[in-house]
Amino acid sequence: MAGYLNLLLRLTIWFLLTADLSWDNLLLGVTIAVLLPRGATNPGTLKDWLYTLGEVVAAIPQAYKEAFEIMIYPHHHEAITLERAKPRRTPSLLFLDIFLITFTPKTIVQHYCEQGWYEVHRIQRRPTP
Amino acid sequence: MTAVILAMIAALLIPMVEAFQDEDIWQRMLAFASIATKTSVMILAVSVLRDDWMIGVVGVLILSVGNAALMLLAHVIKRLNEVTEG
Amino acid sequence: MINILSDGCMIIGLVFWFWGTWPLLGQRSVLYKLHSLSVADTLGSMAIVMGLLLRIPHEWPLLLLALISLAIWNTVLGYVLAYCSTREIGHDG
Amino acid sequence: MMDSYVYVIMALLPLSALMLVIQTSPYQALVIRGILGAVAALVYAILGGADVALTEALVGTMLSITLFAVAVRSSLVMRLGVLVAPEPSQESLRQSLLAPLRMVLNRYHLRLELVAYPHPEALQxxxxxxxxHGICRVDFPLGEETPARVSSTVIAPDLALTAIPSLPSGAESDGSPAAPPRITLRVPRLYEILTTELPPATAQLQTLNGDRTPLTPPLILMEKY
Known part of the structure; x- marks a missing residue:
């Protein structure tokens, strides 16, 4: 199922770049999307994908909210926490998870351990107790 | 719109000053990252201002490719520091 | 109406740019600056591109692509810079 | 036709170029080169040269930085051959040597890379x-009985391999228990730098043919290394 998502992503980029929906261009885009090499992916379930993509959409207003919070109240304290990754994630889903955490301005993933932990660096208003 | 561009230039000067004064290489990398993004957004803004879409395409391409060099450089510098410290 | 909205977006973006780039001049750690840069470069630039998009709606595919690549590249770059610079610190002791 | 902001943006290009040429460290210069590339792409795009801007961004910034980074990384280095797994006392001796050595090399933007070899013959x-470019030997105190050490080669190879008696050179024959490590250098310029800047107590330096006197002034520039 993730293979289709992969194709879909390539086609989306192609059409956004060319901005042309004629039949010739569509044929060309599909050909290129199929012909481009792709790695042996271990597809996750479709439910996980849709859920994570939904989280990405929800992360955008969240990121703006956090940005305003940082701007209004100064956050001067830094801390490093460990967060548990969800079990059984494929590499592309892990990428999306790291993307989600790093996208919001208060948190940045700085390391991912193989055992399923993220080292998250975050800024806070008051020092960690 | 011209005022927006001038404000962008002023914002662009901040990381350049930082790159000039700070000796630490990671701080300079941060300034580089900031400048790379800011210049490509400026190219996009100018293309909208002039309604010249050729420049706009270039801006988008630079935006989507330019950061790759930054990541490669970051990895090379990281390796370098690892070797230096033994 | 659209013009006001677009101007608003661009002004917000510029405010983000200045606010987020200003800490670069300070003496904080790389990671702290990275947080404020992610405000400036990712969110601020996205707001500016949104403003441009509202101004010229007929070129939406290209600007949408710009938005997506801004979000993805800057975020991944933040992760890569954080990863590379902290491993060095971890090496020191 | 030309708006005022164009002039302001154009002024950024010589500014960043100036920043680039006053850099001395090659890595700092690489980062500044990236900044210059980004600014140059901006200037070209604004002056209407979309193709030039694209080329600058792709080739000038991405490709050349990558290639230069690889080139600088592989050339600005001093490779020092050492023996693997020295004893703890020798390890501390070696560490006390490496710190000032790195400091001196840092001044010349050189990097020190240790290459480990299993026994002195391989080192030579x-x-x-x-x-x-050079090898470093932490010699045994002469009071130790070397043949016994050699005979233990069979049992604990990596322990005994460091105990091969040193070449007769005379300097360490005073029997002091902590003879400074001996560095044999192949590159004349490195020898010159190290003899002038390294504190004399930290190491004995010699060139490949056992020469201890300064060579004729080499006509090689620092950039060569």
Whole structure:
């Protein structure tokens, strides 16, 4: 199922770049999307994908909210926490998870351990107790 | 719109000053990252201002490719520091 | 109406740019600056591109692509810079 | 036709170029080169040269930085051959040598890379084969009985391998328990730098043919290394 998502992503980029929906261009885009090499992916379930993509959409207003919070109240304290990754994630889903955490301005993933932990660096208003 | 561009230039000067004064290489990398993004957004803004879409395409391409060099450089510098410290 | 909205977006973006780039001049750690840069470069630039998009709606595919690549590249770059610079610190002791 | 902001943006280009040329460290210069590339792409795009801007961004910034980074990384280095797994006392001796050595090399933007070899013969061979720029030997205190050590080769090879008696050179024959490590260098310029800047107590330096006197002033510039 993730293979289709992969194709879909390539086609989306192609059409956004060319901005042309004629039949010739569509044929060309599909050909290129199929012909481009792709790695042996271990597809996750479709439910996980849709859920994570939904989280990405929800992360955008969240990121703006956090940005305003940082701007209004100064956050001067830094801390490093460990967060548990969800079990059984494929590499592309892990990428999306790291993307989600790093996208919001208060948190940045700085390391991912193989055992399923993220080292998250975050800024806070008051020092960690 | 011209005022927006001038404000962008002023914002662009901040990381350049930082790159000039700070000796630490990671701080300079941060300034580089900031400048790379800011210049490509400026190219996009100018293309909208002039309604010249050729420049706009270039801006988008630079935006989507330019950061790759930054990541490669970051990895090379990281390796370098690892070797230096033994 | 659209013009006001677009101007608003661009002004917000510029405010983000200045606010987020200003800490670069300070003496904080790389990671702290990275947080404020992610405000400036990712969110601020996205707001500016949104403003441009509202101004010229007929070129939406290209600007949408710009938005997506801004979000993805800057975020991944933040992760890569954080990863590379902290491993060095971890090496020191 | 030309708006005022164009002039302001154009002024950024010589500014960043100036920043680039006053850099001395090659890595700092690489980062500044990236900044210059980004600014140059901006200027070209604004002056209407979309194709030039694209080329600058792709080739000038991305490709050239990558290639330069690889080139600088592989050339600005001093490779020092050492023996693997020295004893703890020798390890501390070696560490006390490496710190000032790194400091001196840092001044010349050189990087120190240690290459470990299993036994002294391999070390000498690597120097002859130009695999390394110099080798470092932490010699045994002369009071130790070397033959016994050699006989233990069978049992604990990596322990005994460091105990091969040193070449007769005379300097360490005073029997002091902590003879400074001996560095044999192949590159004359490195020898010159180290003899002038390294504190004399930290190491004994010699060139490949056992020469201890300064060579004729080499006509090689620093950039060569």
């Amino acid at each position: 061979q690597a120097l002859q084969a130009k695999e390394v």
